[in-house]
Amino acid sequence: MALAALMANAEDGVLTLRGRIEASAHQSYVEVPFQVPPGTGRITVEFDYTGREQRTRIDLGLIDPAGLRGWSGGNKRLFTVASDDATPSYRGGPLPPGQWKLLLGVPNIRAGQVSDYTARIHLAPAAAPEALPDALQTNLADRPGWYRGDLHLHSGHSDASCASQSGTRVPCPLFLTLQAAAARGLDFVAVTEHNTLSHLQDLRALQPYFDRLLLVPGVEITTFQGHANVFGIQGALDFRVGGTTDWSRLLRETQRRALPVSVNHPALPSDERCMGCGWQPREGTDWSRVAAVEAINGADAGTPVSGIPFWQARLDEGYRLTAIGGSDNHDAALRTTQFGKSRIGSPTTVVFARSLSQDALLDGIRSGRVYIDVEGSGAVMEMTAAQGGRSVRMGAGLAVPAGGEVGLELRVEGVVDARVEWIVDGRVEQTADLPVSGKAPAWAWRSDGHRHWLRADVRSPDGRLLLVGNPVYVNFPAPAGAR
Ligand SMILES: [Zn+2]
Ligand SMILES: [Zn+2]
Structure with missing residues (x-):
């Protein structure tokens, strides 16, 4: 021996x-x-x-x-x-x-x-399948900053397809999807297959190769009553809403496991055009258990199925939900093929995180210091709201008594001839032209002491939505620990 x-x-x-x-x-x-x-x-x-x-x-x-x-x-x-x-x-x-x-x-x-x-x-x-030892945590950049990524991607582990060697349509290997995301210069992706975790094995194998692209395991819980992305998942979740589970049970389970949930493309129809695609849980939704709404899915900005009005309606109800975007890409090809068009990185979600690691990124999404770069152009935005010597960023709360004035500032880079829109409770209250990169003219908003949310969008001269900012929450209750 x-x-x-x-x-x-x-x-x-x-x-x-x-x-x-x-x-x-x-x-x-x-x-x-x-x-x-x-x-x-x-x-x-x-x-x-x-x-x-x-x-x-x-x-x-x-x-x-x-x-x-x-x-x-x-x-x-x-x-x-x-x-x-x-x-x-x-x-x-x-x-x-x-x-x-x-x-x-x-x-x-x-x-x-x-x-x-x-x-x-x-x-x-x-x-507790998400309890990974430190040795398995990937940290690709140990510094706080803005990190750019795509939070909604499919591969051949669900219904993404691409051209094979001989040009036939085949389930698309995950590697090609990630390669396209890397070529786009993204810092992170969430791979969100429909109701399966069979891609976790591939992600485990591929992360060492993609040492500049953080791979976040996700799942798109895809039901007859709506779709939602769950980020950071490492173990099964029962998706059979209407069968063995329902959305309220699912959301209790994701909360127990501290998994952030984003409701996807909520304004899509839910009929024979797209079964189950719109957000319609039979028993309603406890939004305090939801972290985010996919305000932009693929190229839906400005269309009748945009998720932005749906998201803003939840803010009006008093929920602090982070707007995020996802390409919902189903074809890894870098250019249009006979089978589809790759949209990886369009939109790009830009998250302020303390490092490029999964925990930091998911905390960043929860915090709401996030904006959507609608066309993935690399544009940058940063908003601050100041009152009485206190200054906060997107996602944060601010208590402002009646008559108190909030100084709003916005810095935008990478966009020329931009038009800034200041939005209060879903209405555009002020616009400003921003011919070159830099600071938009400051705007002072006066509080009536009630609950409001303030945010900014940036559009092109012809009205295309370029950047979607998350709100500063005025006189909102503190966010639930649930988020
Ligand atoms: Zn979906
Ligand atoms: Zn999807």
Whole structure:
């Protein structure tokens, strides 16, 4: 037995296994058992060992109660397996409780050498599938800033198609979708397939390659009573509204799991033109459990099915909901093909986040410091509202007594001949021309002490909507912790 010592201790769902490989283990296999309790939904292994400078090599694999689960040899020191995804080299799927084993292969250890290894094994409960250990979190830029992305994309994991090598229509590989998003210069995408999580495995495999494009796992819960994107999801959600669940149950579940929900293309029809596309839950909607509304879907800005009036009506009702956009792209081709037209990045949603990581991005969406670049042109907007020495940005609240004056300022870049519209409670109250990039003329708005929301849009000279700003909330109740 090459294993001189084996220590296991569990704290906060982390088992630490330590052991020693001796020279007698040269070119043999060592099994290191550990117990997986019932209800485990993800196993993540971090592995390291000493003696590399003496050319010791330890390879790694995993054995579940039914047999070999995967083998990564010497190519990975970190891997994860869960019901819906796994690091390449390993297989996703159910995690049966019982005795599992790390399989250590020892291709080389010199005579007289020893190697001490440490395996940290994170066991996460299936009931909290989004609880990923830090080691699995991707952070592509550790600085606060505006990050640009597309929050609504499909691939061949649902109904996106593109041209095959020979020009026939085939389910489109996710890689092509992500490549198109990267070519567009985006910082992040949410991949939101219809009612399936089969893309999580691909996202796990592709994130290391896309080291400038944050891949956020999403799902478009697609029902007969409306569609909604759920961002950051890592485990199944029952989508069978009208069958085994309803929207109020779904929204309670997403809230329990702290998953932000965006209601998609709410103003689409919900009849034979597009079954279930409009937002029509039978029992109504508890909007306090919703984070965002897809105010712009693809090219729908300015059309009768634009989501903007629907979104603004919810603001009028007193809900703080972030307007976001999504291309809803179904064809990864970079240009129009006989099967469709790629719209990846049109619109682009621009989010102020403390870093380019999933948690920061989703917090940024919840915070409402977000604008929509309708045509994905790269234009920039920043709004501030100041009152009594206090200045806030889009998404924030401001208490203003009757008679109090709010100074509104807007900076716009990347747009020439812009027209700024100041919008109060859905009505355009003031416009200003902005011939070149820079600060729009400030506007002072006087409060009557009641609840209002103030925001700005930017249009082209011919009236095309270019930028959609989120509101500053005046005299709104504090946002629910739910968001
Ligand atoms: Zn949809
Ligand atoms: Zn969609």
